Amino acid sequence: MDQQLLKLLEENALVSPETLAKQLNLSVDQVKSRIKHLEEAKIILAYKAIIDDDKAEFQTVKAVIEVRITPERGGGFNRLSDRIARYPEVTSCFLMSGGYDLLVFVEGRTLKEVAMFVSEKLSTIQGVLSTATHFTLKTYKEQGVMIDQEIAEERLKVSP
Amino acid sequence: MSVKRNAVVTDFVANHVRSIPRSGIRDFFEIVQSMTDVVSLGIGEPDFATPWHIREAAIYALEKGKTGYTSNLGLPRLRKSIARYVRQNYHVEYDALSEVLVAVGVSEAMDIALRAVINPGDEVLYHSPCYVSYNPSILLVHGKPVEIPTLAEDHFKLRPEALKAKITAKSKVLILNFPTNPTGAVMNQQELLAIAEVCQQHDLLVITDEIYSELSYGETHCSIASLPGMRERCIFLHGFSKAFAMTGFRVGYACAPVALIEAMMRIHQYAMLCAPIISQEAAIEALENGQSDMEQMREQYQLRRNFLLNSFREIGIPCFNAQGAFYLFPRIDQTGLNSREFAVRLLEEQKVAVVPGNAFGASGEGHVRCSYATGMDQLEVAVERIGKFVRSL
Ligand SMILES: Cc1ncc(COP(=O)(O)O)c(C=O)c1O
Numbered sequence: 001m002d003q004q005l006l007k008l009l010e011e012n013a014l015v016s017p018e019t020l021a022k023q024l025n026l027s028v029d030q031v032k033s034r035i036k037h038l039e040e041a042k043i044i045l046a047y048k049a050i051i052d053d054d055k056a057e058f059q060t061v062k063a064v065i066e067v068r069i070t071p072e073r074g075g076g077f078n079r080l081s082d083r084i085a086r087y088p089e090v091t092s093c094f095l096m097s098g099g100y101d102l103l104v105f106v107e108g109r110t111l112k113e114v115a116m117f118v119s120e121k122l123s124t125i126q127g128v129l130s131t132a133t134h135f136t137l138k139t140y141k142e143q144g145v146m147i148d149q150e151i152a153e154e155r156l157k158v159s160p
Numbered sequence: 161m162s163v164k165r166n167a168v169v170t171d172f173v174a175n176h177v178r179s180i181p182r183s184g185i186r187d188f189f190e191i192v193q194s195m196t197d198v199v200s201l202g203i204g205e206p207d208f209a210t211p212w213h214i215r216e217a218a219i220y221a222l223e224k225g226k227t228g229y230t231s232n233l234g235l236p237r238l239r240k241s242i243a244r245y246v247r248q249n250y251h252v253e254y255d256a257l258s259e260v261l262v263a264v265g266v267s268e269a270m271d272i273a274l275r276a277v278i279n280p281g282d283e284v285l286y287h288s289p290c291y292v293s294y295n296p297s298i299l300l301v302h303g304k305p306v307e308i309p310t311l312a313e314d315h316f317k318l319r320p321e322a323l324k325a326k327i328t329a330k331s332k333v334l335i336l337n338f339p340t341n342p343t344g345a346v347m348n349q350q351e352l353l354a355i356a357e358v359c360q361q362h363d364l365l366v367i368t369d370e371i372y373s374e375l376s377y378g379e380t381h382c383s384i385a386s387l388p389g390m391r392e393r394c395i396f397l398h399g400f401s402k403a404f405a406m407t408g409f410r411v412g413y414a415c416a417p418v419a420l421i422e423a424m425m426r427i428h429q430y431a432m433l434c435a436p437i438i439s440q441e442a443a444i445e446a447l448e449n450g451q452s453d454m455e456q457m458r459e460q461y462q463l464r465r466n467f468l469l470n471s472f473r474e475i476g477i478p479c480f481n482a483q484g485a486f487y488l489f490p491r492i493d494q495t496g497l498n499s500r501e502f503a504v505r506l507l508e509e510q511k512v513a514v515v516p517g518n519a520f521g522a523s524g525e526g527h528v529r530c531s532y533a534t535g536m537d538q539l540e541v542a543v544e545r546i547g548k549f550v551r552s553l
Binding site for chain 1: 183198204467
């Protein structure tokens, strides 16, 4: 049941407890206490809006950086990864299999800002072996949402 | 040469076509179409676009230049997929190459099935409220439609006594549609066994339209064709429109013993030649890789059904917990309005479209059909407005 509740919230975090209750055949109080529990258990981490930066006229530059780092005795990649992930410029950070170790998503106001972050902060960290930075040019899909939404063709309003 | 005046031009139209009444849905559709900001629960097709991988298969088919006719019965690979799908999900064995016919939707399959078996004057039984096209389809083949009303109290199930009461020496075919459009009714194996027995006693052929069968939310769906002795007297109709959200592809199929498929084929080959190849290619993809998308859509429908049903209860509109399709068929006669008045006033006063129950046969009077093949955001608005409307009465 929690799985279903989570899926519904993942799709639309703004859906009301009243609606969720009706969908899941639960009482409103049951829904509220489950959500509270999921939040306290840090299963639900946060609620955010997904924004079309271009339309919102946000001046943001996004980049993806492939980072190779030296693993450490005992902690492996964890200490360095955690340190890198803490920078506010970093929006996501993943440990990867393959030709590099970390995939780091960063965001800044200008190209220069992002470039500075890489050259001044990221590359200078002890244990970072190399970086390869790719700037994004255009967003087609963001967190499961198509930026150019398909315009549902005029559906018939009544059909058999 | 003189142009025929209109009155005279109508004379060209065949008598039996002229006598077909206007569709209640179409009437209502025209009122709705003239308004703006309508939230519609009147739509009998999925609101989901066809899953992307299925659309992609159609695009790929085009890219590969698959733009010709197929064999009359349909692409062999599709027929094999269909035979497998029907065996696995409905537990009936059909030979892929001789007992499966790919048609332009269940609509065409129903038409050619009726044309293949009905002699003028043969009686065709069907339970109502029912899909709007059964009655006219029977009239178009010069059959005699015989409606068997089913009851809200009985969750719109077809009962053997009700069926027997309508059987005459001329009865030839029984059309079944479970889960039912417009009621969402379902029949379990036990209940179907009772119907199967009557069909055998009275030598009836069953045309079973199981287009909503994947959309069953309670007990697992049972096909009457899978019951002992029924395969030989069943034409099993199914398609892709509802479960795979493929209405616009216009593709469906019939499975039946060779002699019946052969008869349907005689009509199909001349009237239609074949179903569109692009749609057939997409249908293969749906059957081979579409299961999980279908299940996700079903889960959404079920959540919406719960929402709508619980909301009706809150508002005080009686409605049975329909276990199939994407319709609820609530009772509205306690408001003092008939189904058309209810639908028209709800539309005019609150801009919510529902379909008057009597569009699906006289036995639908006192009810309206509410489709939940519509996004939750729309359903929430609709429910709020229906609540306001009912309280204002
Ligand atoms: C009961 C029933 N049968 C058949 C059809 C038509 O299906 P198809 O799109 O396969 O022609 C519909 C569509 O609304 C339906 O509700």
